[in-house]
Amino acid sequence: MAAGVIGIGRETSYRYRKFKSDFMMTVTVGATILTLIPLFLVLGYLLTKGFSSVNWAFFTHMPAPVGEPGGGMANAIVGTLEVVGIAILIGVPIGVGAGLYLASHRADTFANTVRFCADVMMGVPSIVVGIFAYAVVVRPMGGFSTLAGSVALAAIMIPLVTRTTEEMVVLVPPELREASLALGVPQWKTTLAIVARTALAGIATGVILAVARVAGETAPLLFTSFGNRFWSTSLFHPINTLTVQVYTYAISPFADWQRQAWAGALVLTALVLALELGVRWVTGGSAKAAK
Amino acid sequence: MREARLADLESSVAEKLAVVKRERATHAGARLFGDRVFNITTFLLALLILVLLLGLAIALIYDSLPAIKQFGFSFVISREWDPVSDEYGALPFIYGTFVSSMLALLIAVPLSLGVALCLSEMAPDWLSMRLGFLVDLLAAIPSVVYGLWAIFVMGPWLRDHVEPLLQFGLGWTPFFTGPKIAVGMLSAAVILAIMIIPYISSVCTDVFRVVPHFQREAALALGATKWETVKTAVIPYGFTGVIGAVILGLGRALGETIAVAMIIGNSSEISLSLFHPSATLASVIANEFAEATSDLHVAALVELGFVLLVLGIVLNVVARALVLGVSARRFEGGD
Numbered sequence: 001m002a003a004g005v006i007g008i009g010r011e012t013s014y015r016y017r018k019f020k021s022d023f024m025m026t027v028t029v030g031a032t033i034l035t036l037i038p039l040f041l042v043l044g045y046l047l048t049k050g051f052s053s054v055n056w057a058f059f060t061h062m063p064a065p066v067g068e069p070g071g072g073m074a075n076a077i078v079g080t081l082e083v084v085g086i087a088i089l090i091g092v093p094i095g096v097g098a099g100l101y102l103a104s105h106r107a108d109t110f111a112n113t114v115r116f117c118a119d120v121m122m123g124v125p126s127i128v129v130g131i132f133a134y135a136v137v138v139r140p141m142g143g144f145s146t147l148a149g150s151v152a153l154a155a156i157m158i159p160l161v162t163r164t165t166e167e168m169v170v171l172v173p174p175e176l177r178e179a180s181l182a183l184g185v186p187q188w189k190t191t192l193a194i195v196a197r198t199a200l201a202g203i204a205t206g207v208i209l210a211v212a213r214v215a216g217e218t219a220p221l222l223f224t225s226f227g228n229r230f231w232s233t234s235l236f237h238p239i240n241t242l243t244v245q246v247y248t249y250a251i252s253p254f255a256d257w258q259r260q261a262w263a264g265a266l267v268l269t270a271l272v273l274a275l276e277l278g279v280r281w282v283t284g285g286s287a288k289a290a291k
Numbered sequence: 292m293r294e295a296r297l298a299d300l301e302s303s304v305a306e307k308l309a310v311v312k313r314e315r316a317t318h319a320g321a322r323l324f325g326d327r328v329f330n331i332t333t334f335l336l337a338l339l340i341l342v343l344l345l346g347l348a349i350a351l352i353y354d355s356l357p358a359i360k361q362f363g364f365s366f367v368i369s370r371e372w373d374p375v376s377d378e379y380g381a382l383p384f385i386y387g388t389f390v391s392s393m394l395a396l397l398i399a400v401p402l403s404l405g406v407a408l409c410l411s412e413m414a415p416d417w418l419s420m421r422l423g424f425l426v427d428l429l430a431a432i433p434s435v436v437y438g439l440w441a442i443f444v445m446g447p448w449l450r451d452h453v454e455p456l457l458q459f460g461l462g463w464t465p466f467f468t469g470p471k472i473a474v475g476m477l478s479a480a481v482i483l484a485i486m487i488i489p490y491i492s493s494v495c496t497d498v499f500r501v502v503p504h505f506q507r508e509a510a511l512a513l514g515a516t517k518w519e520t521v522k523t524a525v526i527p528y529g530f531t532g533v534i535g536a537v538i539l540g541l542g543r544a545l546g547e548t549i550a551v552a553m554i555i556g557n558s559s560e561i562s563l564s565l566f567h568p569s570a571t572l573a574s575v576i577a578n579e580f581a582e583a584t585s586d587l588h589v590a591a592l593v594e595l596g597f598v599l600l601v602l603g604i605v606l607n608v609v610a611r612a613l614v615l616g617v618s619a620r621r622f623e624g625g626d
Contacts, residue, residue: 028404
C-alpha cells in the first residue's frame with residue numbers, strides 16, 4: 001500500500017516530493033501560529049482595555065447606577081469567591097470520596113458504571129447543569145440563591161475531581177499500601193493516611209484545575225445565583241458574580257459599563273490563569289489532568 | 292513439685308493468651324468497623340454520581356413534560372418560536388446549533404490537525420511542550436471573556452475585512468448575502484472554532500504521540516519524505532482517534548453557551564445567509580430562561596436543554612470510545 005501512495009512514478013521526482021513535504025510541514029507551523037494569534041489578541045486587548053479601568057475603586061466600590069461614572073465590582077468579586085468556595089465545600093469531598101472508591105474497586109460492575117457516569121457528566125453542557133440546579137434548588141426554595149449557583153458549579157466539579165483523584169491514587173505504588181497493611185494499620189487509615197496522602201499533590205492539582213474551570217463559568221449561574229446589583233453574602237439570596245456581571249455589562253449599550261466589563265474580564269482571566277499557571281508551575285508542567 | 296510449677300505456668304500462659312486473643316478480637320472489631328464505615332461512605336459518594344446523572348435526566352424530562360404533551364413531535368420540526376402567543380418550535384435553534392457547530396468544525400479541524408502534527412512531528416520536545424502549553428491556555432480563558440472580545444474586536448473586524456471579501460468572491464451563493472453586521476452566524480462560528488481548537492488539537496497530539504516509532508521508521512526506510520510518513524503511517528494509525536477528537540470538539544461546540552449567546556445575534560429566524568443573526572439551543576436557554584413568561588415557555592426551554600443533554604452524552608460516549616480505542620492499541624503494538 002505504502003509504495004502505491006508514496007509512488008515512484010514519473011512526475012513524482014524526489015525534488016518535488018521533498019518540496020511538497022517541506023511545504024506541508026510549513027503549513028502545520030503556520031496553523032500553529034494562526035491558532036495562537038487569537039490567544040495573544042485576547043490577552044492583549046484584555047490588558048490594554050482592562051488596565052485603564054482597573055483601579056482601587058473597582059475592587060472596593062459597588063456597581064454604579066446607569067449614567068453615573070465610576071463604581072466597581074466589589075460585590076461581584078466577593079460573590080464569585082463565595083459561590084466558588086461553597087461549590088468547593090460541596091464538590092471536593094464528594095469527588096475525592098468517589099474517586100477513592102473507584103480507585104479501590106477497579107473492575108467491578110458498579111464502579112465501572114459510576115466511572116462511565118462521571119465521564120458522561122463531563123460531556124454535559126454546563127447550561128444543562130444550570131437547568132438541573134434550577135429544578136432541584138431554585139424552584140423548591142422559591143427563588144434564585146447563592147446556594148443554587150454553588151450546587152450547579154459543584155455538579156460540574158464532581159466528575160472532574162472524581163476522575164483525577166482516581167487516576168492519581170492508582171499511580172501510588174501498591175507496595176506502600178501493602179507495607180502499611182502488613183504493619184497492621186487498618187485499611188481505611190491506610191487509604192487516607194498513606195495512599196491518599198501520597199497522591200495529595202495530584203489530587204490538589206485536579207481540584208485547582210476544576211476550580212479554575214468553574215470560576216469562569218457563566219451559563220450555569222444565569223438562572224441559579226442570578227446576579228445582584230447590591231451587596232449580599234446570604235446563601236439564600238441572589239448574588240453577583242464576576243462572570244455574570246461581565247456578561248451583563250458587555251451586552252449593555254452604555255460605554256461606561258462596557259469599559260467596566262473589560263476590567264471585570266481582566267480580573268476574571270487573571271484569577272483563572274493564576275490558578276492554571278500556578279498549578280503548572282508547581283507541578284513542573286505535568287498537570288494535564290481534569291480535561 | 293516441678294509438675295505443679297509447670298501446670299501453674301501453663302495456666303498463666305493460657306490466661307495471657309486468652310487476654311491477647313480477646314484484645315485482638317476487639318481491635319479487629321474496631322478495625323472492621325472503621326473499614327466498614329469508610330467503605331460505605333465512599334460507596335455512597337460514588338453512588339451519588341450515578342444519582343446525579345440520573346437526577347439530571349429525570350429533572351429535565353419531568354420539567355419539559357408540559358411542552359412534550361402540548362407539542363409532541365412537532366416541537367422539533369416547527370419553526371415558530373413565539374413566547375407572546377405561547378407557540379414553541381425548536382427548529383430554528385436546532386438549525387442554528389447544527390450550522391454554527393459544523394462551520395466551527397470546518398475551521399477548527401484543519402487548524403487543529405496542523406497544530407497536532409506540528410507539535411508531534413515537527414517541533415523538538417522543548418518547543419513542543421511550550422507550544423502545547425500555549426494552545427492549552429486557549430481552553431483556560433473563560434467563555435464570557437471570548438464573548439466580550441468577540442463583540443468588541445472580532446465581530447467588527449470580520450464585518451469590515453472578512454465579510455466584504457466573502458461577499459465579493461462568493462456573493463452569488465445564498466450564504467453570503469444581506470447586510471454585513473458584526474453579530475451573526477459567521478462570527479459565532481469563528482469564536483466557537485477558536486474555543487474548540489485546544490480540545491481537538493490536544494487529543495490529536497496525544498493520539499499522534501502514541502503512534503509507535505517503528506511505524507514511522509518503516510515508512511522512512513521505504514524512502515518516504517516526512518509528509519509522506521505522516522500521510523501513510525501516522526494519520527491512518529491514529530485515524531479513529533482523530534475522529535474521536537473531532538466528535539469531542541463537536542460536543543463542546545454544541546454546548547458552548549455564553550460566548551455564542553453574546554455574538555450570534557439571537558434571532559429565531561432561519562436564514563441561509565451566514566451574515567444573518569441566528570440562535571442556538573444553548574444561547575436561547577441562556578437568553579430566555581431567567582425571564583420566561585409562562586410555565587409552557589419554561590417547559591419548552593427545558594426541553595431544548597434535554598435535547599442538548601442527549602446530544603452531549605451521545606457525542607461524548609462515542610468520542611471516548613474512539614479515542615480510547617487508539618490508545619489501547621498501543622499495547623498490542625508492543626511499543
